[in-house]
Amino acid sequence: MTTLAAATRTRTKPIIQIQDVVKKFGDFTAVNGVSLTINQGELFSLLGGSGCGKSTLLRMIAGFEEPTSGRILIDGQDISGLAPYERPVNMMFQSYALFPHMTVEQNIAFGLKQDGLPKAEIKKRVAEMLELVELGRFAKRKPQQLSGGQRQRVALARSLAKRPKVLLLDEPLSALDKKLRERTQLELVDIQEELDVTFVMVTHDQEEAMTMSTRVAVMDAGEIIQIDNPHAMYEYPNSRFVAEFFGSVNMFEGVLDEDEADYVTIQSPEISSRIYVSHGIAARQGQTVWVAVRPEKVFIGRQAPDVTDNVDQGTVTDIVYLGGISTYMVTLDSGKVVRVTVPNITRQAQADITWEDRVWIHWNPESCVVVTQ
Amino acid sequence: MGRNRSFFLLTALGLGFAFLYVPILLLIIYSFNENRLVTVWSGFSTKWYLELFQDDNILDAAWVSLRVAVFSATIATILGTIAGMVMARFGRFRGRTMFSGMLSAPLVMPEVITGLSLLLLFVALEQAIGIPAGRGVSTITIAHSTFTMAFVAVIIQSRLAQMDESVEEAALDLGARPAKVFFAITLPIISPAIVAGWLLAFTMSLDDLVVASFTSGPASTTLPMVVFSSVRLGVSPKINALATLLVLVAALTILLAAWFMRRQEAQRDKAAAAAAAEEERF
Numbered sequence: 001m002t003t004l005a006a007a008t009r010t011r012t013k014p015i016i017q018i019q020d021v022v023k024k025f026g027d028f029t030a031v032n033g034v035s036l037t038i039n040q041g042e043l044f045s046l047l048g049g050s051g052c053g054k055s056t057l058l059r060m061i062a063g064f065e066e067p068t069s070g071r072i073l074i075d076g077q078d079i080s081g082l083a084p085y086e087r088p089v090n091m092m093f094q095s096y097a098l099f100p101h102m103t104v105e106q107n108i109a110f111g112l113k114q115d116g117l118p119k120a121e122i123k124k125r126v127a128e129m130l131e132l133v134e135l136g137r138f139a140k141r142k143p144q145q146l147s148g149g150q151r152q153r154v155a156l157a158r159s160l161a162k163r164p165k166v167l168l169l170d171e172p173l174s175a176l177d178k179k180l181r182e183r184t185q186l187e188l189v190d191i192q193e194e195l196d197v198t199f200v201m202v203t204h205d206q207e208e209a210m211t212m213s214t215r216v217a218v219m220d221a222g223e224i225i226q227i228d229n230p231h232a233m234y235e236y237p238n239s240r241f242v243a244e245f246f247g248s249v250n251m252f253e254g255v256l257d258e259d260e261a262d263y264v265t266i267q268s269p270e271i272s273s274r275i276y277v278s279h280g281i282a283a284r285q286g287q288t289v290w291v292a293v294r295p296e297k298v299f300i301g302r303q304a305p306d307v308t309d310n311v312d313q314g315t316v317t318d319i320v321y322l323g324g325i326s327t328y329m330v331t332l333d334s335g336k337v338v339r340v341t342v343p344n345i346t347r348q349a350q351a352d353i354t355w356e357d358r359v360w361i362h363w364n365p366e367s368c369v370v371v372t373q
Numbered sequence: 374m375g376r377n378r379s380f381f382l383l384t385a386l387g388l389g390f391a392f393l394y395v396p397i398l399l400l401i402i403y404s405f406n407e408n409r410l411v412t413v414w415s416g417f418s419t420k421w422y423l424e425l426f427q428d429d430n431i432l433d434a435a436w437v438s439l440r441v442a443v444f445s446a447t448i449a450t451i452l453g454t455i456a457g458m459v460m461a462r463f464g465r466f467r468g469r470t471m472f473s474g475m476l477s478a479p480l481v482m483p484e485v486i487t488g489l490s491l492l493l494l495f496v497a498l499e500q501a502i503g504i505p506a507g508r509g510v511s512t513i514t515i516a517h518s519t520f521t522m523a524f525v526a527v528i529i530q531s532r533l534a535q536m537d538e539s540v541e542e543a544a545l546d547l548g549a550r551p552a553k554v555f556f557a558i559t560l561p562i563i564s565p566a567i568v569a570g571w572l573l574a575f576t577m578s579l580d581d582l583v584v585a586s587f588t589s590g591p592a593s594t595t596l597p598m599v600v601f602s603s604v605r606l607g608v609s610p611k612i613n614a615l616a617t618l619l620v621l622v623a624a625l626t627i628l629l630a631a632w633f634m635r636r637q638e639a640q641r642d643k644a645a646a647a648a649a650a651e652e653e654r655f
Contacts (some may be wrong), residue, residue, distance in 0.1 A: 062542075062546060063546075064542055064545075083545070084542070084545040084546050085545050085546070085547075085548045085549060085550055089546075090546055090547065091542075091543070091546045093539040093542070093543055094539075095537050095539050097537060097539040097540045097542065097543035098540075098543075099540060099543075099544070099558060099562075100540075100562060101561045101562060110544065110547050110549070110557075111547030111548055114547055114548035114549050114553070115548055141644075141648075142644075144641055144644060144645060145644035145645065145647070145648050146648050147648045150648065158543075158547070159546075159547075162547065162548070
């Protein structure tokens with residue numbers, strides 16, 4: 001339950017302040033006017049597809065790139081113009097970037113040696129780090145004599161050895177296989193909580209961001225689209241982009257019909273019934289809006305439900321069995337394909353619904369989100 | 374393919390190898406010929422090898438060649454490493470294309486032109502500032518450094534291009550200054566390429582005839598120059614013996630390097646397999 005605990009902790013002391021940062025490479029704008037504040041002790045994720053500027057932003061914090069304009073403050077100090085070796089942050093690289101000609105021990109000690117710490121102190125800290133990542137037995141090995149998971153832990157230990165104010169992680173788990181990745185996600189969160197270091201992580205994997213982070217910033221085309229905790233990001237996306245990027249979603253395009261303070265209705269050609277949403281939204285009547293419904297919030301059945309809104313009939317065109325859940329692809333009469341997930345509560349695979357069946361789908365008025373962009 | 378290798382392929386293979394190695398094989402066989410005349414076989418003997426080691430002319434030339442090769446390879450390696458570093462790490466800068474063109478020009482420049490232009494330079498410099506005073510070992514060394522440096526630069530540049538740049542960034546990130554990063558991280562990682570570059574420069578200097586002929590002085594004759602001039606006066610079996618020794622040294626060096634690299638690779642594979650197996654257990 002570590003992740004839930006992490007999500008509910010409140011953090012208020014800002015450690016990184018990014019102010020109006022722009023980064024251009026020639027004519028290409030990689031980061032376009034990003035401002036954000038990351039608080040002490042957070043596990044903050046920058047999430048986005050490739051080329052969205054998340055890695056460039058991280059590299060600007062580390063000092064490998066200089067912003068074209070804007071400022072970055074760490075612990076209140078403007079770090080513009082400081083070289084990477086002068087900044088109070090450390091980075092863990094996607095490729096791990098271990099020094100191949102040094103042993104595990106020497107890799108971890110490298111940063112401490114640069115600080116000119118006494119030998120006894122270096123030895124003590126290296127031992128601490130080895131214990132933290134449970135690699136004591138491998139201290140004398142070279143990186144090429146380690147497995148992928150072990151290398152990942154050496155890279156983590158090396159970047160934490162100097163006790164940085166902030167640890168930057170560039171796709172820290174992308175080189176691991178799925179099973180190991182899931183285990184390592186939780187390990188990383190544990191270590192982060194134990195040391196109370198601020199982690200800033202770049203990832204393209206929304207599940208990873210969701211599992212690990214206290215807050216997530218979704219980026220696209222060099223801009224931040226939404227910053228929120230994972231729960232809010234999933235349940236209250238502010239745009240089609242976030243809704244679609246963060247988990248899977250059914251999106252109905254329609255026109256706002258009735259616009260009241262406590263409910264709205266929407267007419268969409270993609271669904272035969274009216275769409276009824278039980279909360280007000282900030283939009284004008286007649287405006288084009290999109291209604292996002294998560295697949296697990298849609299009900300599926302052979303009998304017509306006793307409702308008149310948010311309901312339609314269709315044909316099951318595909319079933320994906322995933323063990324814990326099954327996903328039904330229902331093609332509505334409008335041609336719109338709706339994705340419905342159902343937990344497999346019994347051992348019998350939902351035998352009552354199968355391919356080519358005519359089914360009803362519906363969802364509750366409070367289950368959907370309306371986005372305007 | 375299996376056993377059905379075609380007759381054509383086998384013939385092609387045989388002819389190809391014959392084309393490459395029959396001349397060298399003949400040379401080795403005739404170096405053990407007892408006869409004065411190179412082309413007439415009259416019995417097995419090692420007397421030309423004994424005579425070779427009593428010929429001061431050849432021994433002196435070998436010593437000159439060796440000194441020139443060691444010094445010029447060392448200079449070329451240092452300069453070539455710096456040039457390769459600039460090409461691989463400095464990104465785009467004004468004049469990069471010109472620099473890269475000029476760096477690789479000696480690779481394709483006819484040796485006669487390289488030699489002649491260096492000779493003119495040395496003569497002009499001597500008249501202007503008195504350095505270098507005459508031509509000898511030092512001028513050959515300088516000349517060899519200039520044209521072998523290009524080869525070293527290419528080797529270093531391609532090694533650096535393969536190297537993960539984030540390893541250097543990690544060292545910077547951990548607090549090492551750029552000079553420290555170069556000596557503590559980059560240099561050890563590219564050291565095999567540096568050794569390879571040095572060896573290449575060394576062998577190229579050792580067997581260069583043209584550039585050395587232009588830039589040598591009266592008291593500095595290299596081994597290829599001695600071989601060439603004595604062959605012009607009539608082939609002596611002594612030269613066959615010398616050539617056989619050179620082939621032997623070259624072949625041994627290559628075999629040794631190959632064996633060493635294969636052993637290293639095998640060790641690394643074994644270690645990696647062991648690490649993977651260990652992880653399976655956990």
